[in-house]
Amino acid sequence: MSDPLWYKDAVFYELHVRAFQDGNGDGIGDFPGLTSRLDYLKELGVDCLWLLPFFPSPLRDDGYDVSDHRSVHPDYGTMADFERFLESAHAHGIRVIADFVMNHTSDQHPWFQAARRAPDSPYRGYYVWNDTDERYRDARIIFTDTEVSNWTWDPVAKAHYWHRFFHHQPDLNLDNPTVRQEVLDAMRFWLDRGLDGFRCDSVPYLFERDGTNCEGLPETHAFLRDVRRQIDDHYEGRILLAEANQWPTEVRPYFGDGDEFHMAFHFPLMPRMFLAIRHADRRPITDIFRHTPDLPASCQWGLFLRNHDELTLETVSEEERRRLYHAYVPDPRMRLNVGIRRRLAPLLDNDRRKIELLTSLLFTLPGSPILYYGDEIGMGDNIYLGDRNGVRTPMQWAGDRNAGFSRADAARLYLPMIVDPVYGYQSINVEAQLRTPSSMLNWVKVLVAARKKTRGFGRGTLRFLRPANESILAHVREHEGQTILVVHNLSGAAQPAELDLREWVNHTPMELLGESRFPAVRERPYFVSLAPYGYYWFRLEPPAPSVSTYGIEGNPL
Amino acid sequence: MTEAPEQSAGVDVAIGLVTAGASPSVASVVKVVQEGMLNHLGGLTAAIIHMDPTMPDDQAGQVESVADGIRLMHARPTGSMAAASGLDGWSESVRTVLGLSRTLHARATVLLNADIISMTPEWIRGLAEPVLKDGCAFVLPIYERGRYEGTLTQLFVAPLARALFGHQLWHPMADEFGCPAETAEFLLAQDIWTTDLARQGLEFWLPIGVAGGALPVAQSALGPRVLTPTGPQPPLGSTVGRVAGALFSIAERHEAGWLDVRGSEPVAVFGVPPGAAKRVAAVDPQRMIEGFRQGVRDLLPIWERILSPESLGDVLVLSEQSTGEFRLTDSLWARIVYDFLLAYRARVMYRSHIAQSLAPLYLGCAASLVLETRDRPDAAVAHAVERMARTFEAEKSYLVDRWR
Numbered sequence: 001m002s003d004p005l006w007y008k009d010a011v012f013y014e015l016h017v018r019a020f021q022d023g024n025g026d027g028i029g030d031f032p033g034l035t036s037r038l039d040y041l042k043e044l045g046v047d048c049l050w051l052l053p054f055f056p057s058p059l060r061d062d063g064y065d066v067s068d069h070r071s072v073h074p075d076y077g078t079m080a081d082f083e084r085f086l087e088s089a090h091a092h093g094i095r096v097i098a099d100f101v102m103n104h105t106s107d108q109h110p111w112f113q114a115a116r117r118a119p120d121s122p123y124r125g126y127y128v129w130n131d132t133d134e135r136y137r138d139a140r141i142i143f144t145d146t147e148v149s150n151w152t153w154d155p156v157a158k159a160h161y162w163h164r165f166f167h168h169q170p171d172l173n174l175d176n177p178t179v180r181q182e183v184l185d186a187m188r189f190w191l192d193r194g195l196d197g198f199r200c201d202s203v204p205y206l207f208e209r210d211g212t213n214c215e216g217l218p219e220t221h222a223f224l225r226d227v228r229r230q231i232d233d234h235y236e237g238r239i240l241l242a243e244a245n246q247w248p249t250e251v252r253p254y255f256g257d258g259d260e261f262h263m264a265f266h267f268p269l270m271p272r273m274f275l276a277i278r279h280a281d282r283r284p285i286t287d288i289f290r291h292t293p294d295l296p297a298s299c300q301w302g303l304f305l306r307n308h309d310e311l312t313l314e315t316v317s318e319e320e321r322r323r324l325y326h327a328y329v330p331d332p333r334m335r336l337n338v339g340i341r342r343r344l345a346p347l348l349d350n351d352r353r354k355i356e357l358l359t360s361l362l363f364t365l366p367g368s369p370i371l372y373y374g375d376e377i378g379m380g381d382n383i384y385l386g387d388r389n390g391v392r393t394p395m396q397w398a399g400d401r402n403a404g405f406s407r408a409d410a411a412r413l414y415l416p417m418i419v420d421p422v423y424g425y426q427s428i429n430v431e432a433q434l435r436t437p438s439s440m441l442n443w444v445k446v447l448v449a450a451r452k453k454t455r456g457f458g459r460g461t462l463r464f465l466r467p468a469n470e471s472i473l474a475h476v477r478e479h480e481g482q483t484i485l486v487v488h489n490l491s492g493a494a495q496p497a498e499l500d501l502r503e504w505v506n507h508t509p510m511e512l513l514g515e516s517r518f519p520a521v522r523e524r525p526y527f528v529s530l531a532p533y534g535y536y537w538f539r540l541e542p543p544a545p546s547v548s549t550y551g552i553e554g555n556p557l
Numbered sequence: 558m559t560e561a562p563e564q565s566a567g568v569d570v571a572i573g574l575v576t577a578g579a580s581p582s583v584a585s586v587v588k589v590v591q592e593g594m595l596n597h598l599g600g601l602t603a604a605i606i607h608m609d610p611t612m613p614d615d616q617a618g619q620v621e622s623v624a625d626g627i628r629l630m631h632a633r634p635t636g637s638m639a640a641a642s643g644l645d646g647w648s649e650s651v652r653t654v655l656g657l658s659r660t661l662h663a664r665a666t667v668l669l670n671a672d673i674i675s676m677t678p679e680w681i682r683g684l685a686e687p688v689l690k691d692g693c694a695f696v697l698p699i700y701e702r703g704r705y706e707g708t709l710t711q712l713f714v715a716p717l718a719r720a721l722f723g724h725q726l727w728h729p730m731a732d733e734f735g736c737p738a739e740t741a742e743f744l745l746a747q748d749i750w751t752t753d754l755a756r757q758g759l760e761f762w763l764p765i766g767v768a769g770g771a772l773p774v775a776q777s778a779l780g781p782r783v784l785t786p787t788g789p790q791p792p793l794g795s796t797v798g799r800v801a802g803a804l805f806s807i808a809e810r811h812e813a814g815w816l817d818v819r820g821s822e823p824v825a826v827f828g829v830p831p832g833a834a835k836r837v838a839a840v841d842p843q844r845m846i847e848g849f850r851q852g853v854r855d856l857l858p859i860w861e862r863i864l865s866p867e868s869l870g871d872v873l874v875l876s877e878q879s880t881g882e883f884r885l886t887d888s889l890w891a892r893i894v895y896d897f898l899l900a901y902r903a904r905v906m907y908r909s910h911i912a913q914s915l916a917p918l919y920l921g922c923a924a925s926l927v928l929e930t931r932d933r934p935d936a937a938v939a940h941a942v943e944r945m946a947r948t949f950e951a952e953k954s955y956l957v958d959r960w961r
Contacts, residue, residue, distance in 0.1 A: 515854035550848065551840030552923055553793045555702075556709035557730065557800070 006095070007239050007262055007368060008300045009458040010047035011448050014307055015373035016062070017054045017076045018414055020395050022406030027413040029394070029405070031077035031085040037397075038085075038092045040430065044376065044441075045448035048095040050199050050241070052308055054082070058108045058168075062308070062392065064099070064201060065106035065169050069186035075414075086194050097241065098190065100198035102183045103205050104169040112170050116157035126179050127170045128162035128208060139164070139214040145337050164205040164214075174206050174223060184230055191231065197239035200261070203254065204244050216244070221253060224260045239263060241302055245314055248292040258296035266292070266301040266367055268315035271324055273305065273361050274347065275316070277354060277533070278327045280491035282473035284320075285361070286464050300458070301367030305358055306375055309388055310339030311347070333383045343391050345378040350422060352378075352440065353533035357488060359444065360535045363451045364477070364486040366462045376444040377433050380423020385415060393418050396425035403429055450512045450537065456484045465499055472497040472530070483540040485509060489530035498525035501540075509538035568628065569601035570594070570685055571663035573654030574620075574671040576609045577646055582785045583607070583671040584619045590669070591627050593681025598689075604628035606657050607671075608650040632657060648759040652750050655741040665689050667735045675783035683777035684735030687827050694772030696735040697764055699727045700782040701831035704938055705840050708923045709800060711942045714761070717804055717894055720949035721815040722765055725823045727776060727830065731763035735777075743770050754810065758803020765807055769814045778828030793920075798913030805901040805912065816957060821950060833935040842931070845924035846883055850876050852917020859914045863900040868892050875921065883928060885921040887948035893918050894949070895956040902960070 003009075021033030031054075041049065053063030054076045063073070072082050089096050105112055114123040133151035141147055142164055151160040152167040161170045172179050187198060204215040206223060224240075231238055242254045242264035254261045269292075272284035295301070311328075313321045321338070329335055334342050348354040355378065362369045374395055381390040393415045397404030403417050403425035410417070417425050433439035451457045460477030467474055471491035477484040483504065489495045501507070501521045509518040509526075518528075518538065528536065572590055576583050587605060594603045605627055607620055617631050634649030651668060658666040665688040667681065680698075687693040700707075710728060718729040736744070747766055749755050754762055768774050790796075808815065853860075853876040860869060871889050878884075894915075901911050930937040 510854070515857075517855065549841065550793065550845050550920065550923070552705060552708050552845070553790050553796075555706040556793065556796050557707055557714070557732075 002237070004237055005298060005459075006237065007048070009452065009455055010095070010368050011045055011451065012048045012050055012302065012368060012370040013041060013044070013046040013373065014050040014052070014304075014370055015395075016052040016308065016392060018052075018063075019392055020373060020405075021397070022394075022408065023077075025407045026075070027406050027408035028075045029414075030075065031072070031081035035081075035085040035088050038088055038094065041094060042092045044445055045452060046094055046371075047452075048097060048196065049089065050370065051096060051098045053099045053101065058106055060106070060168050061166055062388070064101055065104075065108075065166070066101050067106040067109045069100075069105075069182075070189045083193060090194065095196035097197040097199055097239065098195055099201055100187060100190075101201045102172065102174070103202040104163060104165060104171045107168045107170055116154050116161075119157070122178070124157075125176045126173055126182075128173045129157065129159045130162070131159060133160050136162070136208050136210065136212075136214050138212060139208070143337055162208060164202065171205070171208075175219070180223060180226075184227060187227065187231070188234070191235050191238055196237065197241065197262075199241040199243060201243050203242050203261075204246065216246070216250060216253060221256065221260060224254065225256060228256075228260055241265070245312055247315055248288070252293045252295070255295055255299040258298045262298065263300045263302045263368065265370075266303055267312065269301075269365070270304060270306075271311065271313055271316050271320070273358055274311070274328065275320060275324060276473070277348075277358060277490050278323070280471045280493075282464075282470055282488075282490060285365075285473060289365075289462065289464070302370055303362050303365060303367035304370040304372065305362050306342075306344045306347070306372045306391070307370070308372065308392055310336040310341040312337075312339040314338045331383060336388065341381070341383065341388050341390055343379055343381040344372070344375045345423065346380050350378065350380075351533075353492075353531075355440065356443065357490070357533040357535055359447060360486075360537070361473075361488060363447055364457055364475070364484075364537065366460070366477070368458060369451070371444075376441055377428055377430055378423075378440045379428055380418050380420065382416070382418055389415055396429040398429050398431040399426045404431070446513060454482070454484060454512065454539065455479055456482045460484060465501075467497045467499055469495055469497050471495050474499055483507070484512075485538040485540055486536065487528060487530065487538070488535045489533060492532045494529060494531055494534075496527065496529050498527050501526040504540045506543040507540040508543070509536075510541050512537040512539055567602075567662035568604045569664050569689070570598065570603040570681075571606055571654070571658035571661050571666045572603060572681070573606045573608055573650070573658070573666065573668040575647060575650045575654070575668065576607070576671045578609070578611050580609075580671050580785065582674045584623045586669065586671045586673065586676055587620055587623050587627075587629075589676050589678055590681060591623075591625070593678035594627065596678050597682035598685060601689075602628075604630060604661055604663070606654050607631050608634065608654055610634055610646040610650070630657065648750065648755045651759060651763075652745070655745050658741050659738065659745065663738060663741075665735060665737055666741050667733075668731070669733050670784070672785045673733075673782060674785050675781045677780060680733070680779050683779050683828060684733060687775050687777060687825075688735045688737045691775070691827075692737075692773070693735075693775040693825070694737060694740045694770075695731075695764060695767040695774045696827070697726060697728060697731060697774065697776045698733050698782070699776050699778045699826065699828075699830050701778075701780050701834050703834040704935060705923075705927060706834075708926065709797065709919065712890070712922050712926060712945055713797075713894065713919060714800060714804065715942075716891070716946040716949035717808075717898075718761075718765070719821045719946050720891075720953045721808055721818065722768060722811075723815075723818040723821045724764075724768055724774060725821050725946075726764065726774070729764050730760045732760050732782075733779075734763065736767070740767055740772055743767070743772065754803060754806045757799055758806065761800070761803045762807055765811060765814070769811055773825075775825040775827060778826065778830050780831065781834055794913050794916040797916040797919050798909055801897065801915050802901075802909060802912035805898050805908075808898055809902050812960070816960065819950075819953070821946075833938065840923075840927050840931075842883075842924040842927040843880055845920040845927070846880055849885075849917050849921035849924065852914070852920070856914045856917060859906065859910060862905045863911060863914070864893065864896045868896055872918070872921075880928075883921075883924060885918075885925040887945045888952060890918075890922045890925075890945070891949045891952040892955055895952065895959075898956065899959050 018029045020029045021037045023030045023032030055066045056068040056071050056073050057063045057065050111123045111126045114121045115127050163170050207217045207219040208214045239262040242261040244251045245267045251264050254264050272288050275284040383390050394405040433441035456477045456479035460479035463476045465474040473488040504521050508520045634653045665685050667684045684696050687696045897915050
């Protein structure tokens with residue numbers, strides 16, 4: 001665990017403690033349960049877990065409404081349970097990062113309760129108050145389905161308080177140095193216990209200034225640099241991952257000069273992968289990388305197909321958004337805010353070929369892949385559950401009662417299991433897939449293993465080839481003399497591709513998943529044919545030297 | 558002078574010099590032979606039988622020009638493969654030399670490779686004297702080797718031959734040898750000469766064939782064996798395939814000669830076996846391991862049909878190990894070799910595919926030897942090689958149980 005750039009090669013796995021495994025039979029996943037499933041995660045090849053918020057919370061926003069930054073929600077266990085989990089994860093060679101919400105708290109947080117009740121309380125200054133709802137009018141409303149303003153009147157405080165998200169999540173006033181210190185102290189609390197870093201929620205919105213859209217302000221970056229410096233000064237190998245749902249050029253400042261975040265999500269790529277496969281056209285992907293700036297050497301994109309939120313469409317054009325809604329939202333209930341609240345498999349019609357293709361893209365484009373729990377077995381969703389709960393249902397381990405997730409009565413589960421005929425746990429579960437060699441789970445394992453064998457996927461440069469057939473996405477990743485060629489057929493029909501590989505004449509493409517040797521590259525265009533939604537991962541092996549190479553051939557006998 | 562064999566009177570020693578086309582060193586080897594006879598076997602008569610399937614005219618002239626005071630005959634192989642060159646031609650040349658030696662009533666026959674530029678007059682004594690004075694039926698050479706030279710012999714040929722037939726031979730290959738008239742007669746009487754085994758691996762069969770006839774074999778310490786460079790070496794896979802195929806064929810042909818053999822016995826050595834020469838081959842264990850891993854990628858479907866599940870599992874685990882951790886154990890290598898031998902016998906696929914597919918596994922074994930010993934003295938290499946041979950013996954029951 002000594003490579004400081006470990007996150008560049010890592011495969012991340014996002015999960016909610018609540019959803020993964022119930023250890024005490026109360027119907028809610030917890031740390032003892034999660035600890036018991038670490039063998040599974042290690043076997044899958046996961047390098048780092050990203051835990052959704054597990055702190056005390058009224059759970060009106062699935063834990064992002066934190067009411068105590070330094071404790072564990074009692075539903076998920078005790079601090080001792082957490083520490084045992086973390087120790088066991090590390091023993092399994094798995095790092096752990098956790099969500100950290102520094103932008104806001106729950107309105108049930110003692111700070112807010114004290115602040116609203118006593119204008120003279122020192123906690124009053126922990127939040128952003130105003131007499132009217134007129135200030136910062138250029139800031140957009142994010143949760144358009146539920147909120148009409150970024151200000152909410154508090155009858156106790158007799159003032160409006162500022163919130164960029166739900167009205168029950170008042171924004172912290174990070175202009176207040178005491179608040180900044182509180183945030184840093186809370187982060188150090190977890191780092192001291194061995195946590196490997198944080199996925200920092202909603203980082204563009206930390207500060208507010210009149211006349212701006214209140215996103216990504218210079219004060220925000222100054223604070224983030226301070227956070228990074230303090231972590232680097234006191235800890236080794238810890239990372240900060242930014243959630244900034246913005247255009248890549250707007251996210252780029254969050255990396256600073258390699259002195260802010262180690263990683264940030266590449267939000268716009270995700271919907272464009274869905275767009276590309278829908279229209280059998282590589283340009284949505286190649287275009288977004290044309291608009292993706294280079295990163296400092298120590299930084300990395302975090303790539304994902306799906307996560308715990310809706311498939312956000314905030315960073316696509318209106319035209320693209322319409323096309324995506326048309327393609328992927330047959331039922332209006334699937335829409336939420338500016339996005340689509342569905343899991344990967346249902347989005348792709350449960351078509352294994354499409355799932356494999358998009359997962360292959362996830363694993364081969366520049367960045368570290370982040371798997372969302374359950375997607376490795378093709379779990380479904382439940383669009384009849386409110387908010388984003390439809391993609392947050394319990395992990396499906398087996399065909400047993402409650403899918404092996406919990407021994408509680410089904411009615412006690414924090415959310416109902418998926419039980420429909422296609423995605424129900426009787427059909428889709430880990431146990432069955434472990435016993436099926438060709439299962440999606442076993443295929444994901446192969447993909448993870450292949451990626452981890454080849455550092456170029458995490459660290460290599462990116463170059464797109466331009467075959468005439470625009471259904472073909474072919475890109476080259478190069479790192480320390482190693483060349484990887486990846487070819488995807490975005491179309492549902494078999495496609496030919498002629499690739500200009502003259503730069504690698506006499507190299508031999510070695511297919512990485514099957515370890516098959518392909519014909520050597522010659523001067524003429526290299527021809528490959530791809531099955532519908534087919535893909536190849538090649539390592540381009542240079543021609544072997546013609547002279548003795550082992551040193552024992554000269555006189556073997 | 559040159560004479561036809563049928564006109565020859567008898568000699569004490571017949572010395573076969575085998576060339577295969579132009580050989581820049583043949584003239585100097587003739588001189589060495591002359592010196593050897595003069596200095597070490599004075600008083601004995603000798604004839605050089607120069608064998609070459611093609612016999613270029615200028616080469617015959619070169620040999621004649623230096624053959625002063627020794628009888629010289631030029632001959633071409635006479636068997637069915639007389640016109641062949643290379644290995645085929647070599648076996649026919651050996652057969653012809655033995656036949657001419659019989660015609661000459663030679664008491665001893667010595668066979669030499671005329672492309673050896675490191676030969677000294679002592680080689681003649683080393684190969685002929687144990688035959689003439691000590692009654693040995695077959696004398697094999699012991700060469701001085703640089704570290705990691707001859708690893709295929711040390712890690713495969715010698716341990717396998719020793720475990721099978723119970724003779725502790727340093728170099729169980731008759732590239733050069735000495736033998737008396739009785740052995741020549743015995744060998745000529747065998748039905749080996751027209752077989753594929755003779756064409757591909759006669760040098761491996763000769764000592765085993767002799768020993769199988771209950772004739773005493775001995776070894777003689779010679780010196781370094783350095784050949785005239787004759788172009789690029791054959792690919793390692795071809796060499797391993799040829800050697801493995803020959804040894805496996807011998808095991809199959811002579812199963813009655815080894816199934817009940819347990820352990821091994823030392824074989825007499827004339828002279829002092831040399832230590833490792835100062836030459837150190839520039840070995841690259843990392844490249845060898847890459848070759849091993851390449852084999853895992855390319856040959857797994859073949860190995861699945863050859864190796865036992867346990868051996869295959871161990872190989873797969875090994876392929877995941879880093880260079881620092883990489884060790885193909887002696888025990889695993891012995892079982893791998895025995896698995897290959899069993900698969901060869903069972904003809905689980907085309908036999909040459911079986912034999913050649915051993916090459917990457919051999920690379921893994923050789924890499925392990927290098928990684929284990931490269932920072933240690935020469936004695937560590939000798940120790941590792943001896944340990945390997947003992948492991949082959951210890952694991953032999955694994956083979957016998959499955960063979961029967």
